[in-house]
Amino acid sequence: MPLQQSDAPPHATRAASLETRDLTIRFGGHVAVNAVSCAFHPGTLTAIVGPNGAGKTTYFNLISGQLKVSEGQVLLNGRDLSALPASARTHAGLGRAFQLTSLFPNLTVMENVRLALQSRQRVGLDMWNVWSHHRALIERSVELLESVALAGKSNVQAAALPHGDQRKLEVALLMALDPEVYMFDEPTAGMSVDEVPVILDLIRALKQRRDKTILLVEHKMDVVRELADRIIVLHNGTLMADGEPETVIASPVVQQAYLGLAPLEDAA
Numbered sequence: 001m002p003l004q005q006s007d008a009p010p011h012a013t014r015a016a017s018l019e020t021r022d023l024t025i026r027f028g029g030h031v032a033v034n035a036v037s038c039a040f041h042p043g044t045l046t047a048i049v050g051p052n053g054a055g056k057t058t059y060f061n062l063i064s065g066q067l068k069v070s071e072g073q074v075l076l077n078g079r080d081l082s083a084l085p086a087s088a089r090t091h092a093g094l095g096r097a098f099q100l101t102s103l104f105p106n107l108t109v110m111e112n113v114r115l116a117l118q119s120r121q122r123v124g125l126d127m128w129n130v131w132s133h134h135r136a137l138i139e140r141s142v143e144l145l146e147s148v149a150l151a152g153k154s155n156v157q158a159a160a161l162p163h164g165d166q167r168k169l170e171v172a173l174l175m176a177l178d179p180e181v182y183m184f185d186e187p188t189a190g191m192s193v194d195e196v197p198v199i200l201d202l203i204r205a206l207k208q209r210r211d212k213t214i215l216l217v218e219h220k221m222d223v224v225r226e227l228a229d230r231i232i233v234l235h236n237g238t239l240m241a242d243g244e245p246e247t248v249i250a251s252p253v254v255q256q257a258y259l260g261l262a263p264l265e266d267a268a
């Protein structure tokens with residue numbers, strides 16, 4: 001049984017922006033995500049945790065449109081996005097970091113950020129507008145690159161960046177799109193110890209804005225403990241727990257998955 005009903009988290013003070021209703025996907029006979037209903041609120045960072053193979057990434061893929069649902073719905077501000085492709089969902093306001101990096105591997109870091117910024121702005125043909133817009137674009141690009149400690153690599157081709165820098169660029173591109181919902185799937189995976197704080201600082205800064213809905217899939221419990229306002233736990237594709245971090249971390253599913261305590265009964 002869930003620790004709390006997912007449609008009424010105690011910290012939620014605003015209407016949900018993102019909601020999944022009975023979200024389900026089957027691969028052959030295997031139900032990877034099983035009727036997950038959950039609402040996510042602006043100003044709240046929700047961490048999604050669970051053992052390996054629990055369905056976390058698949059749940060993300062269903063929300064962002066990389067996978068087609070077998071049943072159920074994904075709603076953004078009440079609008080059903082379930083039938084839309086991933087690109088249309090990004091346009092609607094669902095931003096997911098990994099979708100973006102590999103888009104322009106042959107362009108420089110700066111060009112990638114500028115394109116991401118331009119993709120959400122339209123300028124007319126008035127020359128003053130074009131010029132001032134161009135200047136603002138450059139300034140904002142520099143700002144974004146500084147925020148991910150990549151300003152020194154503006155002219156490097158994206159494909160030539162080391163892994164950690166590519167992940168930072170992903171986050172900068174996501175920030176450039178400034179979506180309503182930010183989805184981070186293990187944003188610090190593969191990063192060196194000194195690179196991790198850059199990304200965590202950015203997520204912290206996003207949280208402080210209090211207008212964004214943030215979803216974070218993360219295995220590192222110290223990161224979850226620090227950043228999450230709320231934790232949901234998936235196990236065998238099912239929503240097992242949902243609530244305040246302290247309560248959820250103390251729950252058997254989390255204790256077993258992360259601290260190696262006594263195995264759970266099968267959730268199916």
Ligand SMILES: Nc1ncnc2c1ncn2[C@@H]1O[C@H](COP(=O)(O)OP(=O)(O)OP(=O)(O)O)[C@@H](O)[C@H]1O
Nearest residue numbers: 027030031032050051052053054055056057058059
């Ligand atoms: N395209 C697919 N075809 C078949 N099975 C899949 C597919 N994608 C995911 N699965 C299965 O769905 C289940 C959930 O996988 P998923 O990657 O979502 O788990 P996860 O919680 O993200 O795991 P991890 O923490 O290891 O990344 C697994 O049993 C996986 O093998």
